[in-house]
Amino acid sequence: MADTLLLIEDEALLGAELARHFRREGWEVVHCTELAGARRALEAGEPFVLQPGTADLVPTGDDPLAVAPVVLPSGRIGCVAAACPGEFPERKLRLLAGIANQASLALHIST
Numbered sequence: 001m002a003d004t005l006l007l008i009e010d011e012a013l014l015g016a017e018l019a020r021h022f023r024r025e026g027w028e029v030v031h032c033t034e035l036a037g038a039r040r041a042l043e044a045g046e047p048f049v050l051q052p053g054t055a056d057l058v059p060t061g062d063d064p065l066a067v068a069p070v071v072l073p074s075g076r077i078g079c080v081a082a083a084c085p086g087e088f089p090e091r092k093l094r095l096l097a098g099i100a101n102q103a104s105l106a107l108h109i110s111t
C-alpha cells in the first residue's frame with residue numbers, strides 16, 4: 001500500500017507539479033485546491049499512517065502511528081490513532097477505520 005499525501009495548494013500549476021513529483025516518488029496524492037476540499041477528503045475517513053520522523057507527532061525511533069479521521073458532532077474533525085511496531089497491514093487500517101466510524105456514530109447519537 002502506497003503512502004498517501006494530502007496536498008493543499010491553491011495554485012493549480014504548482015499543485016500539479018508537486019503532485020506529479022510525489023507520485024513519481026511512490027506516493028498516492030490527493031490534491032485539493034481549497035480547505036473545503038481537504039476537509040471533505042478527511043471526512044471521507046480514509047485511514048493513513050504517519051511514519052516515525054515524518055511529523056512532529058511521531059518522533060524518530062517511535063512506532064508508526066495509524067490515524068483514522070472522525071467527524072465530531074460539532075463538525076470538527078478528530079481522530080482515532082494507534083501505534084503498532086512494524087508495518088500496518090491494510091486489514092488493520094480498515095479495522096481502525098471501522099472503529100473510527102463507530103466512534104463517530106456513537107458521538108452523533110449521544111448528542
